[in-house]
Amino acid sequence: MCSAIVLLCFAAAAVQRASAAKAGGGGILHIPSAAELARARCPSRCGDVVIRYPFGIGPGCFRQGFDLICDKNTTAPRLFLGNSTIQINGLEILYGDGYEASAVHFNVPMISGMDAYNMSWEPPVEGVRLANNVHHLYVVGCGVGVYLFGHDTNDAIGSCMSICLNDKEALMKANNAAWQYSPADIGMGSCSIGLGQAVRGFGFMVGRLTGGVSAPSGEVLYNVKVFLANSYTFVTSDIYSSRVDESKAGVVTFEIAITDQPSCESAQKNKATYACNHKSYCMDRPSGGYTCWCNNGGLKENPYIMGGCTQQGGYNTNPKGGCKRLCGNMSIPFPFGTEEGCYALDKFRLNCTSENITILDHQGVEYIVANVSVNEGYLSVQSTQNNSNYNDEEVTVSVASIGPDNLLDDLLYLSEEFDMKMWWSVQNLTCSIVMGEEKKSMYACRSANSICVNVTHGPGNRTMQFGYRCKCSEGFEGNPYTPDGCEDVNECLLINICNGTCQNYPGGYNCSTCTHGKEFDPLKGRCVTSAKRRTLLLGKIIQILRTSIQLELAKCVTLSHKLHDV
Numbered sequence: 067m068c069s070a071i072v073l074l075c076f077a078a079a080a081v082q083r084a085s086a087a088k089a090g091g092g093g094i095l096h097i098p099s100a101a102e103l104a105r106a107r108c109p110s111r112c113g114d115v116v117i118r119y120p121f122g123i124g125p126g127c128f129r130q131g132f133d134l135i136c137d138k139n140t141t142a143p144r145l146f147l148g149n150s151t152i153q154i155n156g157l158e159i160l161y162g163d164g165y166e167a168s169a170v171h172f173n174v175p176m177i178s179g180m181d182a183y184n185m186s187w188e189p190p191v192e193g194v195r196l197a198n199n200v201h202h203l204y205v206v207g208c209g210v211g212v213y214l215f216g217h218d219t220n221d222a223i224g225s226c227m228s229i230c231l232n233d234k235e236a237l238m239k240a241n242n243a244a245w246q247y248s249p250a251d252i253g254m255g256s257c258s259i260g261l262g263q264a265v266r267g268f269g270f271m272v273g274r275l276t277g278g279v280s281a282p283s284g285e286v287l288y289n290v291k292v293f294l295a296n297s298y299t300f301v302t303s304d305i306y307s308s309r310v311d312e313s314k315a316g317v318v319t320f321e322i323a324i325t326d327q328p329s330c331e332s333a334q335k336n337k338a339t340y341a342c343n344h345k346s347y348c349m350d351r352p353s354g355g356y357t358c359w360c361n362n363g364g365l366k367e368n369p370y371i372m373g374g375c376t377q378q379g380g381y382n383t384n385p386k387g388g389c390k391r392l393c394g395n396m397s398i399p400f401p402f403g404t405e406e407g408c409y410a411l412d413k414f415r416l417n418c419t420s421e422n423i424t425i426l427d428h429q430g431v432e433y434i435v436a437n438v439s440v441n442e443g444y445l446s447v448q449s450t451q452n453n454s455n456y457n458d459e460e461v462t463v464s465v466a467s468i469g470p471d472n473l474l475d476d477l478l479y480l481s482e483e484f485d486m487k488m489w490w491s492v493q494n495l496t497c498s499i500v501m502g503e504e505k506k507s508m509y510a511c512r513s514a515n516s517i518c519v520n521v522t523h524g525p526g527n528r529t530m531q532f533g534y535r536c537k538c539s540e541g542f543e544g545n546p547y548t549p550d551g552c553e554d555v556n557e558c559l560l561i562n563i564c565n566g567t568c569q570n571y572p573g574g575y576n577c578s579t580c581t582h583g584k585e586f587d588p589l590k591g592r593c594v595t596s597a598k599r600r601t602l603l604l605g606k607i608i609q610i611l612r613t614s615i616q617l618e619l620a621k622c623v624t625l626s627h628k629l630h631d632v
Contacts, residue, residue, distance in 0.1 A: 092125025093133060095326065095339040099372040103127060112136035113143035120324075120341070120370045129341060129370065130326065131191055150190035169295035169315040174272050176210070176290050181274045187294070188217055188267025193323035193355050195266045200296045201318060202258040203268075206304050207290030209275045214259045217267035226257035227275060230305065238302045255305040258298070266353075294318055323355030330356045331496050345375035347494045381493065381508045382410045394422030399440050401492070401510065401547045410510065410547070413490075426488075433488065440545050443521065443535040444487040491521040491533030500534055511536035515554075515573070516546030541573035567593060 103119060108127035110117055112134070122128030123136055137144045174183055189195065205212050208230035214223040231237040231254060241253040261268065272290060289308065297316030304310045324341045327333035330348035333340050333356055342348045342358035346369030349357050360367035360375035368374035382401075389408035391398050393416070401410030404418045416435060417425040424435040426447065433447040492510045493500070497518035500509050511518050517539050521532040538544055538552035545551030557575040558568035564577035565586040580586055580593035587594045 093128055093130030094126060095130055095341075097341065097343050097370065097372055098126075103371070109136065112145040115145045117145075118368060129324070131193060148190045169293045169298075169310075169312070170318055171291070171293040171309070174207075174290045174292050176207075176272070176274070183272045184269070185272070185292075186217070186267065186269035189320065191322075193325040193351075194320050195353050196261065196318070196320060201261045201294055202296070202298070203261070203270060203292065203294055204256070204258045204298045204310075204315075205272070205290065205292050206256050206300070206310055208255055208305060210290055211273050211275050212257070212259065212292070213271045213273075214261075215269050215271075217265060217269065223261060223268065224259035226259050228255055228257045229275065230255045234306075237305075241300075241302050253300050253302065255302060256300040321351060321353065323351040323353065323357055325355035327356070328354055331498060334496075334499050342369055343372055343374050345373075346370075349494055381510055382407070383508070383510065383512060385409070390418070393418035393424040396422075396424055396435070397438065398424065399438060399545050399547075401440070402438055411492075428488070440536075440547060441538055441543065443491065443519075443537075444489045447486050447488050489521070489523070491535045494533040496520055497534050510534075511546050512549050513538065513542075513544070513546045513552040514550070515539045515542040515552040539573060541575075561591075562588060 098119065103122070103126075106124070106126035108117075108119075109123045112123065113136075117123065117134065119127070120129035120132045121134050122132065123134050128134065133148050135146045135149070137146060170187065172185055172187070174185070176183070203212065203214055205226060205228050207228055209228075211225065211227035213225045215221055216223060231240060237254055241255070270292070272292060289306075291304065291310050293310065293315065295316040295318060298310075299314040301311060301314060304314070324333070326339055327336060329350050333342075334348065341356075346358045346360050349359065351357060358369035360369045385400050385403060386407040389400075389403055389405060391400075393404065398404060398416060398418075400408070402414045402416055403409030404416050409415045413428075417427070419425060426433045426435050426445065433445075435445050435447055437446040439445070493508070495505065497520050499505060501518060509518075513536075515538060516536050519535050519537050521535050523532045536546035538546050541555055541557075542552040543555050544553045554570075554572045556570045557563050558570045564575070565588075566577050566579040569576045569578075584593040584595055586592070
C-alpha cells in the first residue's frame, strides 16, 4: 500500500499571528534520520497536532517548502502552514496520494460603500494544488453575484448569483418546499460554481446585485460567506449566521509533491537531494515533482526519513520448483502463481477454484481472469461482484474513476475502453533505475532476450509514471520473466512473410528475392519457375521434339527407300 502526506482539517481564517518565528529558512534537502531530528530538538507537537517529517518547525526539522509555525500566543497553540494564515488542525501520513482539508473559507465583509470585492487564492506551498475536479466555490448570502476565473488569468470558470425573499419566514418555507423535490445543496440564499478542473489556484469577484434584487436586510447583505469544498448541504439558517455549519460542508482535497526535481528519474540521479528513503518507492506527479511511499503504508510508516519504511516488498525472481501453471485450460505464467513461492509479488497471486476458475482478489473485489498476457502486461478480467456464481456478467468501470489511489495500492488499474483489461507493472521504478547496480537483484526481466518497458498512465500532460514491466525483444516471444523464457520466432513459417527465399535467424530473418526466371508461389511458399519461363521452356522442348520427330521421320523415309530399292 502507498503512503502520502495527509493534511487534515485546514481552517483558512484571516488571522494575525502576534509573534511567531520567521518561516521559510532552515529547510533541508537530504533524508534525515530520526536521531538527527531528535538532536535538532524538532517539536513533535503543536497543541493537539502531531507533526511528522517532511513537515516540521524550526531549522533542520523540515524539508524545504514544508515548514510550519506554531503560534503559542493563544490559549490553545495553533499550527500554521509556512508563513500563511492556513491553520492546520491535523497532520497524518495515510493511504492515498494527497491530503484532505476542511472547507477553505474567505472573509468577504461587504461593508457599506463597497459594491465589489476581488479576491484570489492559491496554496502557500509550491508543490500543492487542488487534486481533482469535484470542488465548488459556494456562496451563502443575499443579493450578490460571484464571478470565478483562473489563477493569474482572466479566463472565466463560471459565475452564479444568490437572491433572497425580503421575508425571512417566506424564504424558509420556499426553500423547505423546494427541498422536498431536490437535494438540499442549493436554494434561495445560496449558489455555487464548479471548478471543473484541477487547478493550482483561482480568483473571484463578489459584487452587489442591482436592478431591484436586494437582501432582506442590510445586516444579512454584509454577512456573505464564500468557501471552497467538494460538497455542501445548504440550510437557510446559514444565511443569518456568522459562519456556515462546518458539519454541512465537505472537504478540500490537495495533491502534494516534492518539487525541487521535475520527476522521479531526475530526482534519483541527484542522490544528495532525493527525498525517498532506500526502502520506499517514488511516484511522478502529473503537475510536476514526485511523492514517496512505503510498500506497507500505514500510520507508522514514513518514506521521507531513514528507516521509515519497515519493510520493502521484495520481488521473488526465482519461484520454487513444481509450481502449478494451469487452472483448467488456462495458463498461469510467472510472475503470477497460485501457490506460496510460485508468484513474484503478492499482487500477482491468483486463486484456482475447485471449478477450475481463475480468480484475482483486487482491492476487495474478485475478478475472473480469462487470460494472462505477460508479454503485453495485462489480464483479461470480469468482475464477480454481486455474482457468487461467477457468471459472465461484466462490471462497468469508468476510466475517469481510476485515480492515483488505485494505481498506488498495488500497481494495477482497470480500463473499460480496452474490454476489461487490467494493466499492471512490476514495481513503481523506472527502467533506468531498476537496471542499475543498486536494484539489479530485484530486476524482473530475467530472459536474456527481453527488454524493460516504462509503463505510463493518463491522458496528455497528466501522464504518470506507473512503473516498469518486461517484454520479449523484437523477434522473440514467450515469458520475459523467466530465464530462456523468450524464444525465437521463426518468421519464415508465417504466411506471406517473405515473397522470396526466407532465412530465419535469432531475433529476425532475411528475405531475398527469387532469382531470375523464378517467381514466388504463395501456395508452395517458395520460389518456382515463372510462368513465362515455363512457356519458353515448353516452346523450346516442343521445338526440339518436333525437330527430333522430323529427323526420325526423315530417317524412316530414307530407310524405306533403301529397302524398296533392294
